[in-house]
Amino acid sequence: MNLGVGSVVKTMSGASCSVSWKSGGSDKVSDQFPAGLRVLVVDDDPTCLMILEKMLRNCHYEVTKSNRAEHALSMLRENRNGFDIVISDVHMPDMDGFKLLEHVGLEMDLPVIMMSADDSKDVVMKGVTHGACDYLIKPVRIEALKNIWQHVIRKKKHELKDKDFDQSTSVEDGDQQQKPPEDVDYSSSANEGSWKSSKRRKEEDETEERDDLSTSKKPRVVWSVELHQQFVQAVNQLGIDKAVPKKILELMNVPGLTRENVASHLQKYRLYLRRLSGVSQHQNGLNNSFMGHPEATYGTMTSFNGLELQALAATGQLPAQSLATLQAAALGRSATKSAISMPLVDQRNLFSFENPKLRFSEGQQQLNNSNKQINLLHGIPTTMEPKQLADLHQSSQSFVAMNMQGNARMQQNNALLMHMSQQQQQSSRAQMLNETNNGQVSRPPLSMSQPAAVLSRNSIVDNVRGPIYNPVSQTSSMVDFSLNQTTELQNNSFPLVSSNSGMSTLTSKRLLLEEVNSDIKGSRGFPPGYDIFEELQQQKTPDWGLPNIGSNFGASDHSSIPGTLDVSPSMLVQQGISSMKKNGLNGNSPIGGPQLNLFSGGNLLPVKAEQLPDTSYQNTFFPEQFGQDDLMSALLKQQESVGQVETEFGFDGYSPLDNLPV
Amino acid sequence: MERNNNLHRQVASLRQSLFDQGYVEEQFIELEELQDDATPNFVEEVVTLFYNYSARLIHNIDQSLEEHPLDFAKLDNFMHQFKGSSSSIGAKKVKIECTQFMEYCRARNVEG
Numbered sequence: 001m002n003l004g005v006g007s008v009v010k011t012m013s014g015a016s017c018s019v020s021w022k023s024g025g026s027d028k029v030s031d032q033f034p035a036g037l038r039v040l041v042v043d044d045d046p047t048c049l050m051i052l053e054k055m056l057r058n059c060h061y062e063v064t065k066s067n068r069a070e071h072a073l074s075m076l077r078e079n080r081n082g083f084d085i086v087i088s089d090v091h092m093p094d095m096d097g098f099k100l101l102e103h104v105g106l107e108m109d110l111p112v113i114m115m116s117a118d119d120s121k122d123v124v125m126k127g128v129t130h131g132a133c134d135y136l137i138k139p140v141r142i143e144a145l146k147n148i149w150q151h152v153i154r155k156k157k158h159e160l161k162d163k164d165f166d167q168s169t170s171v172e173d174g175d176q177q178q179k180p181p182e183d184v185d186y187s188s189s190a191n192e193g194s195w196k197s198s199k200r201r202k203e204e205d206e207t208e209e210r211d212d213l214s215t216s217k218k219p220r221v222v223w224s225v226e227l228h229q230q231f232v233q234a235v236n237q238l239g240i241d242k243a244v245p246k247k248i249l250e251l252m253n254v255p256g257l258t259r260e261n262v263a264s265h266l267q268k269y270r271l272y273l274r275r276l277s278g279v280s281q282h283q284n285g286l287n288n289s290f291m292g293h294p295e296a297t298y299g300t301m302t303s304f305n306g307l308e309l310q311a312l313a314a315t316g317q318l319p320a321q322s323l324a325t326l327q328a329a330a331l332g333r334s335a336t337k338s339a340i341s342m343p344l345v346d347q348r349n350l351f352s353f354e355n356p357k358l359r360f361s362e363g364q365q366q367l368n369n370s371n372k373q374i375n376l377l378h379g380i381p382t383t384m385e386p387k388q389l390a391d392l393h394q395s396s397q398s399f400v401a402m403n404m405q406g407n408a409r410m411q412q413n414n415a416l417l418m419h420m421s422q423q424q425q426q427s428s429r430a431q432m433l434n435e436t437n438n439g440q441v442s443r444p445p446l447s448m449s450q451p452a453a454v455l456s457r458n459s460i461v462d463n464v465r466g467p468i469y470n471p472v473s474q475t476s477s478m479v480d481f482s483l484n485q486t487t488e489l490q491n492n493s494f495p496l497v498s499s500n501s502g503m504s505t506l507t508s509k510r511l512l513l514e515e516v517n518s519d520i521k522g523s524r525g526f527p528p529g530y531d532i533f534e535e536l537q538q539q540k541t542p543d544w545g546l547p548n549i550g551s552n553f554g555a556s557d558h559s560s561i562p563g564t565l566d567v568s569p570s571m572l573v574q575q576g577i578s579s580m581k582k583n584g585l586n587g588n589s590p591i592g593g594p595q596l597n598l599f600s601g602g603n604l605l606p607v608k609a610e611q612l613p614d615t616s617y618q619n620t621f622f623p624e625q626f627g628q629d630d631l632m633s634a635l636l637k638q639q640e641s642v643g644q645v646e647t648e649f650g651f652d653g654y655s656p657l658d659n660l661p662v
Numbered sequence: 663m664e665r666n667n668n669l670h671r672q673v674a675s676l677r678q679s680l681f682d683q684g685y686v687e688e689q690f691i692e693l694e695e696l697q698d699d700a701t702p703n704f705v706e707e708v709v710t711l712f713y714n715y716s717a718r719l720i721h722n723i724d725q726s727l728e729e730h731p732l733d734f735a736k737l738d739n740f741m742h743q744f745k746g747s748s749s750s751i752g753a754k755k756v757k758i759e760c761t762q763f764m765e766y767c768r769a770r771n772v773e774g
Contacts (some may be wrong), residue, residue: 044743
């Protein structure tokens with residue numbers, strides 16, 4: 001595509017081939033990939049800018065540099081398809097690097113790499129949470145730049161997969177993108193070059209065929225915030241279970257939107273919701289902050305909450321379980337709240353939904369990739385922990401069993417909660433409580449889950465942190481989390497707010513636990529809520545544990561939360577969710593392991609969470625059910641001896657986690 | 663010819679001493695490698711650019727050091743920028759000093 005556009009391509013050959021290859025729409029990779037990759041570099045330091053430009057040119061990329069973020073953004077907007085990847089510095093005078101990152105992710109959905117001389121974990125975590133594909137430490141070495149093309153491919157692959165999930169050409173696209181006919185210059189592509197050129201022939205034919213098909217395909221739809229809002233409204237109206245693309249399309253009544261667009265977006269949204277459910281804790285925190293927001297927000301949030309929670313539950317196995325527990329704990333009301341916030345966040349997150357998910361899978365080993373989401377979680381300041389503990393105490397008792405289930409989710413939730421609670425500390429809490437109370441009782445599972453999550457978290461935390469975590473305190477702390485989190489997340493974290501509320505409800509609703517427990521089983525419909533809470537709760541504790549564990553996540557969670565607030569809500573949530581999930585699941589195996597272990601002897605959650613970001617949201621529901629039981633038992637056990645529980649679970653859970661595909 | 667050789671040797675030893683004294687580090691080598699026929703004076707350009715940029719930065723730092731009370735956050739920011747560019751060109755000592763300065767800023771250590 002680049003070739004076709006006439007951009008200067010340093011490597012030549014293949015020119016004739018590329019001419020014939022007119023990528024249908026979204027393929028912007030030239031045939032000589034990775035050569036000719038169009039990079040936009042943004043940095044206020046001219047020295048660095050120059051060095052990067054030189055390095056990138058040496059890699060045969062096309063470089064455009066800018067030392068002002070605003071200018072870079074306008075360039076990107078003018079020429080949406082003009083760049084393949086963006087490299088940006090973190091500290092810039094005119095605009096924060098993370099903000100730019102968010103904008104790019106939301107509007108253009110391009111892979112963004114962050115750089116900084118600052119290599120502290122919390123900043124890196126923040127980068128990951130905000131959706132950065134990668135994070136480079138200055139001084140940047142040329143080897144690091146040589147491989148940035150992988151992010152472009154990965155992103156394109158995911159985009160294609162989502163966009164064309166009902167088309168079988170995505171794989172072809174991916175292949176095509178990766179076939180530079182002759183890039184022997186690059187060590188990385190040296191091997192690829194030969195087989196790619198042999199493949200090219202065949203693929204070219206396919207491409208051409210595809211091109212014909214793709215010409216009839218609509219160009220990539222950019223899901224703007226308004227469009228997404230419409231989408232979410234339509235989904236809520238229909239009910240998450242009944243939301244089929246066709247009906248959504250009709251409801252939305254947007255000209256030019258195809259069923260496929262809606263379908264792929266719906267898929268993403270479901271995943272997002274699932275993640276949110278796992279991150280319900282965060283949401284709780286967010287909800288808290290959100291409490292300060294006008295009622296209107298709540299209203300919208302509530303509607304979303306249900307859907308989102310469900311979606312989240314569906315998408316995030318772990319979250320689902322945690323949500324259930326959370327919901328149970330939170331009396332449902334909070335769950336609704338959290339659900340609301342989640343949807344909001346989810347919506348935003350959906351935008352960058354893919355990114356976080358992608359990120360995680362990509363960079364599990366790297367903080368960059370996965371931390372984005374996790375950052376949300378990690379962002380939670382450690383201060384939350386003490387508070388959370390207190391809260392958790394109350395709710396955790398009843399949810400011990402629940403915690404068991406939602407370990408994975410809880411971890412996430414905990415992380416979220418932690419973040420959330422930190423942010424939103426007080427104002428949101430009060431509001432959330434009120435709101436959650438008004439919320440639907442249908443969310444009982446949430447409340448249940450929350451306490452459970454809290455407990456589980458506590459247990460985890462205990463492992464990591466120490467004594468403070470009483471299972472009981474978990475619930476309380478969870479509430480705190482939500483509160484805290486909400487403060488920070490006010491801007492963007494609608495969902496968070498809801499989660500906070502969920503959290504607060506947890507504490508207040510211990511009583512409901514019983515009701516909830518029974519409800520949980522019965523009310524599968526609210527899994528999302530559960531998940532959210534559970535996740536939140538879980539996350540909270542996990543977060544605590546995380547810092548203790550020393551994983552990056554923990555630290556970054558805390559720090560990232562504040563940072564993430566600036567980020568659009570969606571980003572935060574996504575990041576949080578993804579990070580939480582990731583934390584729980586993989587990347588942070590050290591952290592995730594213990595956390596998961598604590599909660600559940602096993603595992604369904606962790607395993608599932610990892611595996612399925614996309615497809616299995618439905619599966620999460622099931623685990624929830626028996627997860628709850630486990631949680632209850634887990635909680636009980638936890639109460640008795642947190643330490644013991646932790647250790648027991650920790651190891652058991654570990655293995656599944658370890659096996660989880662990153 | 664002899665003079666050329668001599669000059670070369672001097673330059674080489676000067677360069678080596680820069681490394682030995684810890685003024686520059688590996689990153690500098692990378693920079694040198696970047697230089698090629700297409701841009702023969704790359705390293706020179708970059709270093710010049712660095713000098714310009716850091717001169718400005720130092721001036722700013724001086725100014726803010728004059729202020730009372732000291733704005734540590736601002737100083738920290740300056741230091742961070744300085745650190746970034748100095749590490750990009752491989753100016754090791756400068757980078758270390760920057761890091762130390764930042765430590766002092768964090769500790770609000772005026773003397774430092």
